Amino acid sequence: MSSPATLDAILSLSKRKGFVYQSSEIYGGLNGCWDFGPLGVELLRNIKDSWWKAMTYRSDIVGIDSSILMHPRVWEASGHVGQFSDPMIDNKTSKSRHRADNLIEDFITRLRNKGKSEQADGVEHALASANSNEDLHAIIISNCIPDPISGTTDWTEVRNFNLMFETHVGPVADAANVVYLRPETAQGIFVNFKNVMESARMKPPFGIAQIGKSFRNEINTKNFLFRTREFEQMEMQFFVKPGTENEWFEYWRTARWNWFTESLGIDAAKLHRKPHEKLAHYAAAAEDIEYHFPFGWGEIEGIHSRTDFDLGRHQEFSGKKLEYVDTASKDRFTPYVIETAVGATRTFMAVLCDAYREEILPTDDGGSETRSLLKLKPSIAPITAAVLPLVNKDGMPEAAHSIVSNLERWFRVDYDTSGAIGRRYRRQDEVGTPFCITVDGQTISDSTVTLRERDTMQQDRIHVDALAGEIQHRMLQ
Numbered sequence: 001m002s003s004p005a006t007l008d009a010i011l012s013l014s015k016r017k018g019f020v021y022q023s024s025e026i027y028g029g030l031n032g033c034w035d036f037g038p039l040g041v042e043l044l045r046n047i048k049d050s051w052w053k054a055m056t057y058r059s060d061i062v063g064i065d066s067s068i069l070m071h072p073r074v075w076e077a078s079g080h081v082g083q084f085s086d087p088m089i090d091n092k093t094s095k096s097r098h099r100a101d102n103l104i105e106d107f108i109t110r111l112r113n114k115g116k117s118e119q120a121d122g123v124e125h126a127l128a129s130a131n132s133n134e135d136l137h138a139i140i141i142s143n144c145i146p147d148p149i150s151g152t153t154d155w156t157e158v159r160n161f162n163l164m165f166e167t168h169v170g171p172v173a174d175a176a177n178v179v180y181l182r183p184e185t186a187q188g189i190f191v192n193f194k195n196v197m198e199s200a201r202m203k204p205p206f207g208i209a210q211i212g213k214s215f216r217n218e219i220n221t222k223n224f225l226f227r228t229r230e231f232e233q234m235e236m237q238f239f240v241k242p243g244t245e246n247e248w249f250e251y252w253r254t255a256r257w258n259w260f261t262e263s264l265g266i267d268a269a270k271l272h273r274k275p276h277e278k279l280a281h282y283a284a285a286a287e288d289i290e291y292h293f294p295f296g297w298g299e300i301e302g303i304h305s306r307t308d309f310d311l312g313r314h315q316e317f318s319g320k321k322l323e324y325v326d327t328a329s330k331d332r333f334t335p336y337v338i339e340t341a342v343g344a345t346r347t348f349m350a351v352l353c354d355a356y357r358e359e360i361l362p363t364d365d366g367g368s369e370t371r372s373l374l375k376l377k378p379s380i381a382p383i384t385a386a387v388l389p390l391v392n393k394d395g396m397p398e399a400a401h402s403i404v405s406n407l408e409r410w411f412r413v414d415y416d417t418s419g420a421i422g423r424r425y426r427r428q429d430e431v432g433t434p435f436c437i438t439v440d441g442q443t444i445s446d447s448t449v450t451l452r453e454r455d456t457m458q459q460d461r462i463h464v465d466a467l468a469g470e471i472q473h474r475m476l477q
């Protein structure tokens, strides 16, 4: 039996076990920023490695790592200076600030929870057809949507708030040396399109992949890692010949869905596809992959067919040609782009929520006990195996240390001697360690150990020389 994760359970586990801590916690924390602890950094790294392998261990995609600070014209060309803003509304009584569309969405959720589905449908329809800040304001006022803090409907107008963090290069802070912390990694790829195509001798269809930090001054941060001001993205731009974009869009929709289910082991029933109803004027198609978080459905990845908009804008703003020219046929074109944009830190949260289980197990005395576990796919678990000497004497610690140093050549391994063996198994289950190796009296005489699997709790007796191969074999299953 298992119970679904709640946000509180995930937060508490994260802090207690060293997955994620609040940033600058001893100073009261900094809103929208989080630190990854010893186990969290391993899990995040494994997710990023899995993406990197899926995307770049193939001949038609190469990786880059571009700088966070870029020429300010990049963000004019991309449209971020003019348009990367969210609609913001303030409550005059509480002085609290909200993203107007999120305020309406939360109101719709509350209506549904109260069983007022007809009203909820009406507000949802109005939100879907809202085209301006005035439309959003009208929905808030006409539905008397209250401020969650003061309960009043004392609202300002809806205004645009640009999400880019601004800073300055050099010692003098003036308008001439403004730079931005990048709000997405994609532009580093577009501006390097020509460099990569020429230096890596790539021809469309080909892709460029990048993993890196992005920053958005979100109006409201909430739901743990879901919406933060500093986060990590994994983006890939796939450059194709115009006319072939639809088939590549289909290809990447499937490939990206399969990465979540096959490489990360996320339950397909907790994922769904959400095609965009309102397309940007340059976009040919767009779809989100959403995960069912404890607070509801939320986007984890966007797949976008973006025509030649981005390269076209950078050609216009930089004055440099960003075309592919086929030397043999003299065929020349500005490639169309299929983009896959996924949040590494948001995916981390989806993985944690998806793996979290509380099982009720019968005990020998006829009662029951609760087992908490993270059912992580073994290939992304922070610790692959824990080596546990049954007692701290009789040659068992020495035998266990020798197993640890042998396995550490391939996997991240933990060594734990403290407490009863059952408690040590539970500790490893709770952080998702897929394999526990127990060294006992028999190990000393015949060099065998027990190998216990986290999910089934089944134990097999195995020779120490066969351990690494057996673990590797089971990780591939």
Ligand code: ATP
Pocket: 184, 216, 218, 225, 226, 227, 228, 229, 230, 231, 232, 233, 299, 300, 301, 302, 341, 342, 343, 344, 345, 346, 347
């Ligand atoms: P949202 O609508 O949730 O703000 P978005 O559509 O602006 O997201 P994109 O610009 O397409 O998101 O970014 C791609 C991915 O980057 C998202 O699917 C998400 O996983 C991640 N991401 C975006 N903003 C944040 C954030 N503030 N915190 C954490 N991850 C984010």
